[in-house]
Amino acid sequence: MHELVVISGKGGTGKTTLLAAFASLARKKVLCDADVDASDLHLIMNPRIHQRHDFKGGHTALINQDKCTGCGICRDVCRFDAINENFKVNPLSCEGCGVCHYFCPEEAVDLPQKTCGEWYISDTRFGPLAHARLGVAEENSGRLVTLIRKQGKELAERMGLDLMLTDGPPGIGCPVIASLGGATAVLIVAEPSLSGLHDMERVAQLAHGFNVPTMTCVNKFDLNPDQARAIESMAERKNVAVMGRIPFDPIFTKSMIMGRTLFEYDSQSNGALSVKSIWEKVFKSLKNHCEKNKKLPD
Amino acid sequence: MKIAVSSTGKDLDSPVEPRFGRAPYLIIVDTDTLEFEALDNSASMNAFKGAGIQAAAMISRKGARVLLTGYCGPKAFEALEAAKIKVANNVTGKVKEAVTAFNGGLISFSDRPNAEAHW
Amino acid sequence: MIISVASGKGGTGKTTIATSMAFSVEGAVQLLDCDVEEPNAHLFVRPDITGAEIIYTPVPEVNMNRCTLCGTCSEICRFNAIVVLGETILPFTELCHGCGGCMLACPEKAIRETGRELGVIEYGSRKGLEFIHGKLRIGEAMAPPLIRKVREYAKPGFLTIIDAPPGTSCPVIAAMSGADFILLVTEPTPFGLHDLKLAVGAVKLLDIPCGLVINRSDIGDGRVREYALAENIPVLMEIPFARGIAEAYSRGEVLAQISSGWKEKFQELSERIKNIARQKSAGTSYA
Incomplete structure (x- = not known):
């Protein structure tokens, strides 16, 4: 079982469009949308949901006003300013640490677990999809990322599929960290701008810390060929393999509007052809990494 | 000596659970008498982080x-x-078999973790 | 007044809008880059950095001479960040949320706090614009406490513009809550619309007035506009796609400074925002 995680550091570089395109090229695979905070893959995949589960996240303090005597201890011990002068908890500030629950002399503070999202197992025209939706303003997205990747892997094993394509989250924080552990390889989709260079460097450093083999490709390279070259040479210095370039092509937007992958929309376009050549290289490199690591678990 | 085995079930005939932190049961076995106690690990199993x-x-x-x-x-x-x-x-088989292998000196110890961190 | 510039989807032009507005408005203006995972505004502002502050979150340290291994600390900790193991006690500081519970609960007063580095805040200025940003340490998972520290730099009497992170989970909330206005930036595509709806959900939860900027407004379709109309969200600005704008962005140039007319449009945008925010606060005070 091997897993390719596609991430970007910076948002909006074309990560999901690329992953959807890979999905129409790869055979025998499971798809996993681990960008649980703003998942978009389903807009192209049009999934038929088979299983729907609640995601139980963190806890939030709840003060029982009948028991509360207004002594104020909870407000004193709370580090997150989550309890107001009327002893109401602001769920957006509450960290769920339970310190108020522990110290309340009246046992007036409950700490119920929240349902903070849903996850799904679905069918798509490109194979099974594990995906999730984190509720707005919720935390624990890292844990939901871990959960959905695990569900995807189990699904792959049950169905005898040996590849998982994972659409990862942007950034470098908790959800990205959760998407890297145990991955076979990572592909960073970069864009040729100063921001793209800066973000790519940070996310590559993170992937390096996880010891995951890392690859990159530059999307819309012709918007600034100098920056594209700068990204590629930085990648080489950081031991990140450069897989190719994709020209700026309006079919990225046009195909998205139709809910189609690049190849379904126009397989002969410049954009699609360059994505195809990148996929072939990425797939080859995945197979190589996998053979090298055969002895390891997972 | 007392040893612990991660287990899928409550007795010595249960298969060893490959995961430690998120194992349903942890069985404490006295290697001399084979007396055992199955610890319910569901609290750790459902922990957000730090189950292990x-x-x-x-x-x-x-x-x-x-x-x-x-x-x-x-x-x-x-x-x-x-x-x-x-x-x-990397211990597999039934809990009983794992304990027998340990008693027979057939188990080697690890000096490092063999799984990724979970978040 | 605090304006938070946000978007569900990444790469829609948040930083372009935030930096352009910051350079266009006259008077006392601050720009706070709260996208601490991938801060980019400095690449456009190019501030002279005059100072930096390393930000820590409190984590426990145990004095073993006092500790009796009673286990109270691991009982109160809901994050498994401190645990009694045989003859010792082990803090797992990267799991710690800094609630201070173990220190308060320890009957022997054996726990004091040290720090885990979250990242760094740098500050400076350019052309009269005050600039502050936070940079999350690579490998650090928890962005919200660093974002809250960046926000402490907001000064009364200034127009404070916040460049928020993408998404709709806890880091975004940390960058939006308490703002007077949230400016949402999107593009008129299915992904843009889907993520915009999520962002609007977060804004409603916070009950802050908001408006919309549609970037690359002539690509895509009309569904974002239809949605905005149905939800009664004012479209305050549209920026058509132009290769020249994309190229200038890629070089780190500020939109309001490269082509004529944009500076005035951003001034007008900030005036419209001020009016809406004023009406809203007047409205709520009557209610």
């Missing part, structure tokens, strides 16, 4: 000196080291 840490603390309280399991992540490994519990990874 909680599980390590639990078997440490029960006096285990050795852990037989499948995979052990870095935090659990650090915790087990601090508790002076030796770890054998």
Whole structure:
């Protein structure tokens, strides 16, 4: 079982469009949308949901006003300013640490677990999809990322599929960290701008810390060929393999509007052809990494 | 000596559970008498983070000196080291068979974790 | 007054809008880059950095001479960040949320706090614009406490513009809550619309007035506009796609400074925002 995680550091570089395109090229695979905070893959995949589960996240303090005597201890011990002068908890500030629950002399503070999202197992025209939706303003997205990747892997094993394509989250924080552990390889989709260079460097450093083999490709390279070259040479210095370039092509937007992958929309376009050549290289490199690591678990 | 085995079930005939922190049961076995106690690990199993840490603390309280399991992540490994519990990874089969193998000196100990950290 | 510039989807032009507005408005203006995972505004502002502050979150340290291994600390900790193991006690500081519970609960007063580095805040200025940003340490998972520290730099009497992170989970909330206005930036595509709806959900939860900027407004379709109309969200600005704008962005140039007319449009945008925010606060005070 091997897993390719596609991430970007910076948002909006074309990560999901690329992953959807890979999905129409790869055979025998499971798809996993681990960008649980703003998942978009389903807009192209049009999934038929088979299983729907609640995601139980963190806890939030709840003060029982009948028991509360207004002594104020909870407000004193709370580090997150989550309890107001009327002893109401602001769920957006509450960290769920339970310190108020522990110290309340009246046992007036409950700490119920929240349902903070849903996850799904679905069918798509490109194979099974594990995906999730984190509720707005919720935390624990890292844990939901871990959960959905695990569900995807189990699904792959049950169905005898040996590849998982994972659409990862942007950034470098908790959800990205959760998407890297145990991955076979990572592909960073970069864009040729100063921001793209800066973000790519940070996310590559993170992937390096996880010891995951890392690859990159530059999307819309012709918007600034100098920056594209700068990204590629930085990648080489950081031991990140450069897989190719994709020209700026309006079919990225046009195909998205139709809910189609690049190849379904126009397989002969410049954009699609360059994505195809990148996929072939990425797939080859995945197979190589996998053979090298055969002895390891997972 | 008391040893701990991660287990899918409550008795010695249960298969070894490959995961340590998120194992349904942790079985503490006296290697001389084969008397055992099955610890319900559901609290750790459902923990957000640090399931292995909680599980390590639990078997440490029960006096285990050795852990037989499948995979052990870095935090659990650090915790087990601090508790002076030796770890054998990649153990498979039934719990009883794992204990027999341990008694026969057929188990080798690990000096590092063999699984990724979970977030 | 605090304006938070946000978007569900990444790469829609948040930083372009935030930096352009910051350079266009006259008077006392601050720009706070709260996208601490991938801060980019400095690449456009190019501030002279005059100072930096390393930000820590409190984590426990145990004095073993006092500790009796009673286990109270691990009982109160809901994050498994401190645990009794045999003859010792082990803090797992990267799991710690800094609630201070273990220190308060320890009957022997054996726990004091040290720090885990979250990242760094740098500050400076350019052309009269005050600039502050936070940079999350690579490998650090928890962005919200660093974002809250960046926000402490907001000064009364200034127009404070916040460049928020993408998404709709806890880091975004940390960058939006308490703002007077939220400016949402999107593009008129299915992904843009889907993520915009999520962002609007977060804004409603916070009950802050908001408006919309549609970037690359002539690509895509009309569904974002239809949605905005149905939800009664004012579209305050549209920026058509132009290769020249994309190229200038890629070089780190500020939109309001490269082509004529944009500076006035951003001034007008900030005036419209001020009016809406004023009406809203007047409205709520009557209610």
